[in-house]
Amino acid sequence: MIKVTDLCIVQGAFELKDVSFEIPEGEHGVLMGQTGCGKTTILECICGLRPFRSGTIELSGRIVTHLKPGERGIGYVPQDGSLFATMTVKEQLSLAMLIRHWPKEKIELRVNELSDMLGIRGLLERYPHGLSGGEIQRVALGRALSSGPSILCLDEPLSALDDKTHSEICHLLDSVKQQASVTILHVTHRMVETRRLADRLLLLEGGGVTVAEFSKSRSAEDG
Secondary structure (H helix, E strand, O other): OEEEEEEEEEEOOEEEEEEEEEEOOOOEEEEEEOOOOOHHHHHHHHHOOOOOOEEEEEEOOEEOOOOOHHHOOEEEEOOOOOOOOOOOHHHHHHHHHHHOOOOHHHHHHHHHHHHHHHOOHHHOOOOHHHOOHHHHHHHHHHHHHOOOOOEEEEEOOOOOOOHHHHHHHHHHHHHHHHHHOOEEEEEOOOHHHHHHHOOEEEEEEOOEEEEEOOOOOOOOOOO
């Protein structure tokens, strides 16, 4: 569950006040709004990556408002994947577990589990510069899921993909939600993703977030 209550963000001339919304446990929530309206800013506040003036953030029944990013139980996929250029795919997937001092055997098992789930077992020894856009997003998703978070935050994860790869990653996200049992907050400007993936559409406009009606489709090709 993701619950944001009365969030107030002030950055220079930019301001959001009394932002409140909730995504129930296990749902895929999509946050949409015009360019520059603050979608990514809200996502980064939830992840602990950006300060805000006031409000409360609750994740999976736990108040995390003042916790550090690594203490929030969030897996985060930024817009461009942001893989580390000097690390192999296997090292990218292992990083969060190494930081948390997981046993070597447990890390190996988890890397194999993730690589099979995401279809990247054959990429484990490769570096980011040799990966396609879809492969980069698969690895970024695996890195975000590696330590078993209960919350997954996605910032425009499919924006740079061609139509075929976009459809494949939409299908993968559906599968990941079921297999990893995560609650998802997904920022996008594309209605095709909303219709394909969202259980709940959150619309950011006029400085506030409302739950909007939408027609859900199981085809990633619907516009």
